[in-house]
Amino acid sequence: MSATTFDYPERTVPALSSTVLTHTWYLTGRKLHALVRQPWVLAFGVVQPAIWLFLFGALFHKVINIPGFAYGGSYLAYLVPGIVAMNAMSGNMWAGMSMIEEIDRGTLNRFLVSPASRIAIMNATVAEQSVATVVQTLIIVVLGYAGGAHYPGGAAGIVVLTAAAVLVGVLWGALSNMVGMLLRSREAIIGVYTFFMLPLMFLSSAFMQPSFLPGWMQAIASRNPLNWEVQIGRSVLSASTDWAAVAVRSGGLLALAALCVAISVTTFRSYAKNV
Amino acid sequence: MNSIEARGLVKTYPAPGRTKGNDKNNAKARITALDGLDLTVPSGTIFALLGPNGAGKTTTVNILTTLARPDAGAARVEGIDVLAAPGQARRAIGVVAQRSGADPAATGRENLVLQGHLYGLDTPTAKRRAGELLEHFQLDEAAGRLVRTYSGGMQRRLDVALGLMHRPKVLFLDEPTTGLDPESRTAMWQEISNLAAVDQVTVLLTTHYLEEADRLADRLAIVDHGRVVAEGEPDELKQELKGDVIQVELPADAGQRPVEEALRTVPGVRDVLVAGRSVSARSDDGAAAVPAVLAALADAGAPAASVTVARPSLDEVYLRHTGRRYSQAQQEPAATRRTQLTEVTR
Numbered sequence: 001m002s003a004t005t006f007d008y009p010e011r012t013v014p015a016l017s018s019t020v021l022t023h024t025w026y027l028t029g030r031k032l033h034a035l036v037r038q039p040w041v042l043a044f045g046v047v048q049p050a051i052w053l054f055l056f057g058a059l060f061h062k063v064i065n066i067p068g069f070a071y072g073g074s075y076l077a078y079l080v081p082g083i084v085a086m087n088a089m090s091g092n093m094w095a096g097m098s099m100i101e102e103i104d105r106g107t108l109n110r111f112l113v114s115p116a117s118r119i120a121i122m123n124a125t126v127a128e129q130s131v132a133t134v135v136q137t138l139i140i141v142v143l144g145y146a147g148g149a150h151y152p153g154g155a156a157g158i159v160v161l162t163a164a165a166v167l168v169g170v171l172w173g174a175l176s177n178m179v180g181m182l183l184r185s186r187e188a189i190i191g192v193y194t195f196f197m198l199p200l201m202f203l204s205s206a207f208m209q210p211s212f213l214p215g216w217m218q219a220i221a222s223r224n225p226l227n228w229e230v231q232i233g234r235s236v237l238s239a240s241t242d243w244a245a246v247a248v249r250s251g252g253l254l255a256l257a258a259l260c261v262a263i264s265v266t267t268f269r270s271y272a273k274n275v
Numbered sequence: 276m277n278s279i280e281a282r283g284l285v286k287t288y289p290a291p292g293r294t295k296g297n298d299k300n301n302a303k304a305r306i307t308a309l310d311g312l313d314l315t316v317p318s319g320t321i322f323a324l325l326g327p328n329g330a331g332k333t334t335t336v337n338i339l340t341t342l343a344r345p346d347a348g349a350a351r352v353e354g355i356d357v358l359a360a361p362g363q364a365r366r367a368i369g370v371v372a373q374r375s376g377a378d379p380a381a382t383g384r385e386n387l388v389l390q391g392h393l394y395g396l397d398t399p400t401a402k403r404r405a406g407e408l409l410e411h412f413q414l415d416e417a418a419g420r421l422v423r424t425y426s427g428g429m430q431r432r433l434d435v436a437l438g439l440m441h442r443p444k445v446l447f448l449d450e451p452t453t454g455l456d457p458e459s460r461t462a463m464w465q466e467i468s469n470l471a472a473v474d475q476v477t478v479l480l481t482t483h484y485l486e487e488a489d490r491l492a493d494r495l496a497i498v499d500h501g502r503v504v505a506e507g508e509p510d511e512l513k514q515e516l517k518g519d520v521i522q523v524e525l526p527a528d529a530g531q532r533p534v535e536e537a538l539r540t541v542p543g544v545r546d547v548l549v550a551g552r553s554v555s556a557r558s559d560d561g562a563a564a565v566p567a568v569l570a571a572l573a574d575a576g577a578p579a580a581s582v583t584v585a586r587p588s589l590d591e592v593y594l595r596h597t598g599r600r601y602s603q604a605q606q607e608p609a610a611t612r613r614t615q616l617t618e619v620t621r
Contacts, residue, residue, distance in 0.1 A: 019395075026392040034380035037421075110376025110437070113340045115365045116393040273344060 023120030024127065027111075031128035042132055046139045049087040053079055053143060056207070069209050072238070077149035081161065081233025082206025084137050085226050088165040090197055091136060092129050092173035096180025096189045099125070103184065112272050122265050125177060126170055133169035137162045152239035160236040160246065167253040168229045174257070174264035181264075181271045200226045205234070225256055278445050278477035279316035279339060284309045284348035286334050286501075308334040309345065310501035316479055316494075318444075321471045323492035324481040325589070327604040331501040332481035333373060336449050339479070340370045353444050366394070369443030369476075371434045373450045379423035383414050383433050386422060387440055394441035401440075408436040412466075428459030435466065439476075446470065448480040452487060464491055485589045485601055497596055499604075505596040509589060516587040516595060518546075519561025521568060523554040529577035537575035541567045552580075561585075 035042065057076030064075045071078050102108040111121055141151070141158055151157055179188050201207075203220045204227035210218055221227045228249040235241050286309040309331045316322040324332045337343040339350055341361035350357045353367040377386050384405055391401025409415045412432040417425060422433065431451065438446055451467065452460040468491060470476045482488050488495045489509050496506040505512060521544070525534075531549045538547045538556055543564050546557040554572075558564040561584035572579050593601045 023393060026389055030378060030381060030385070030389055033385065034378070037380065104374075105379070106372045106374030106376040107378055109342060109372055109374075110370070110390075111393065113342055113365060113368070113370040113372075114390070114393045115362060115395065 019115075020117045020119050020123070023117040024123040027116070027120050027124035028127040031124055032131060035128065035132065042135055043139070045091050045132075046087065046136050046143075048090070049083045049136075049140055050143055052086065053083045053140065054147060057147065060207075063208070066212070068211070071209070073150060074148055076147045077144065077151075078234070079207070080140065080144040080149050080151075081237060082201070082204065082230050083144075084140050084161060084165050084233055085168055085204070085206060085229040086197075086201055087136050087140060088133050088168040088229070089172050089200070089226055090193070091132060092169040092171075093176045093193045093197070094189065095125065095129055095173040096176035096178075097186060099177045099180035100184055100186060100189075103181070118269065118272060119265070122261075122268055126173065126261065129169050129173040130166045133166050134162055137165045151237045153235075153237040153241055157236035157238075157241065160250075161233040164229045164232045164250060164253060167250070167257045168226065171225065171253070171257040171260045174260035178260075178264045178267045181267050200224055203227070204230050206230050225253060228253055276318045277315050278318045279314060279322075279350070279352050279479060281312060281314040281335070281339065281350040282348055284312040284314075284335065284338060284350065285346045286331075286338065286343065287346055307501055309338075309348075312348070312498070312502055314496060314503060316477060318477050319471060319475050320493040321467060321478045321480065321491055323488040323495040324479065324498050325483070325485065325488040325492075325495050325593075326481075326498035327483055327601070330498040332483075332498055333449055334501075335498070336370075336372075336447050336479070336481060340368060340447055341365055366441070367444050369438035369441065369446045371438040371446070371448045371451060373453070375430050375434050377422045377430060377433050377437060380421060382419050382421055383425070384409060384418040386433065387436060390437050390440040396441065404440060408439060412436050428455055428462070431455060431459065431463065432466075435463075439470075443476065445477045445479065448478060450481055450483070452482070452484070460487075467491055483605065485593070489589050497593060499597045505592060512592045513587045513589065516591055517559050518557040518587060519559075520585045520587065520591075521556045521558055521561050521564060522583045522585060523556075523568065523572065523579045524581045525552045525554065525572075525577050526580040527577075528552050529575070533575050534572070534577055537571045537577070538568060541571050544568060 053076065057074070057079050061075045063069065064071060064078065099108075108121075112118075138158075141161070145151070153161075176189060176192065179192055203217055204224050205213075205221060206227075210221060213221060232246050232249050232253075235246050285307075287305040287307050290304045290306050312331060312335060314324075314335070324335060326332055334343065338345050339352055339357060341357050341364055344358065352364050355364045355367060357364045377383075378389075381389070387405035387408060388398070388401045391404055392398070396404065405418075406415075409418045412435065414429060414432060414436070417429060422430065425433065435448070435451070438448075448467065452463050455463060464487070467478060467480065471478050471493070480487075480491065492509060494506070494508055495512070496503045498504070507515075528551050534549050534554055535547050538544055538554070541564065543560070544556045544558045544567075546555075548555045556568070565582060565584060569579055569582065590601050593604070597604065
């Protein structure tokens, strides 16, 4: 074998404590590289939310005129936070698909038989989803602006909206990964998607002012994390942001996202222990 | 010095398609993949685990490479207890799994460099090592292409390169040539022999090809129903059978009965089989028995057209130790053993 004589010394990256960080960096780089190579995948993901934004926005543009509908902009502008939330949820609910693919291809096992940090493997998944969610959220914000929406909340509002979208994305991405690892079935992931997606959308203030919802829907909506994200978004994009309420709901989203990631990591650890 | 030592490995899986809950015969609802498997692989050798799909080869590799934990038993790789110190064991081993673990959405070079990073190489070292391996495996021209576009043989070579990135002392190759065309297979065999001969890497490979084990392995173990039923050097195992095969072709069909009766009288000849014009028999010393066999046939009015003496093949070794022909074992219904699919996905 010609590649046998290696005359340079074996150099290794030191510091075990930094392993998680460096491995997260490299593994995230792998995923983002693939994303950059296929930007149309990201763009494609926004097609459906864009259709909702423009068709729904046009179809029901007179909703805004219902007496008591307390919103200062167009219905399309009203929809933006809802569509952002919808995109964050739907985009990341497919995360389990790529998890299954990595299992089927043997890529995950290749990492598992290497000294790769287990936490870094999961971190990379979350990081990739977050980047994708940020890009898509900004695309929707721009599309909304092009459609005539104004964002009195300004840049700060858009940043908070995006951050909340990332939390929703991480939450659903983690759940989707868990389903993928546990059931190894693409059908199950599609099932979870169809079961949750539209109901959670309609059980929120994404399309309608909460006070117009029937009582039972209001009750569910107030406990619906997707609705928290919609309310956060609408508040921070408006001229008069209720920061206290935003903080409470963001805290709720953060706690839920952390919980889902913890569950997903536990599932991953049990998978890794017994392939 | 032994690179791999495994003692009494037992591994069971829940049977697919059955509920675990209130099953009275819970023990029966589990499939035994490994049933007390012992293994010793001397350093620097190519060692083959031979057996049909479902025999337990992949499960053994999964345990030795820290992917799965056995229900019972112990295993050491390069002296490291894989159950107690899996992290340490992972640094010592390279693994080429049955499925390509290469990322199809990245280039060959990117795959290798990432692999190097995961094993703790810094970027310049990883890049240099990747370059060497790409050149060695004749992938340098394709280095910048996405792995998705690679042919089967190229992808397999990249898999092996990935396993060698950190220069492991032990390399596990799970079915390295399955699905390759004959040309790529021969090339892969050459690579594997070189690894052990030149690089002093201990290679544990699993295969369900008799020929592969015969040609490549310094030592082999026949795995059957989760146990090692025979272990040794291929020639040693064949010699244990103490019987060459004498194969005679007759110019015309002389009838089964007269030929059998003629050969039965020849001393030292047994297991006479007549199938039309083709006659086979076994003898401890085939060459010495040939004159007597030819004379007996001529006397019976069936002079031979041709005669060959062959050493016993691994197929016969397999038959001797498992009680069935290898080709039969490979066609056994999936119900009696775990199918390849479940073996892989577990």
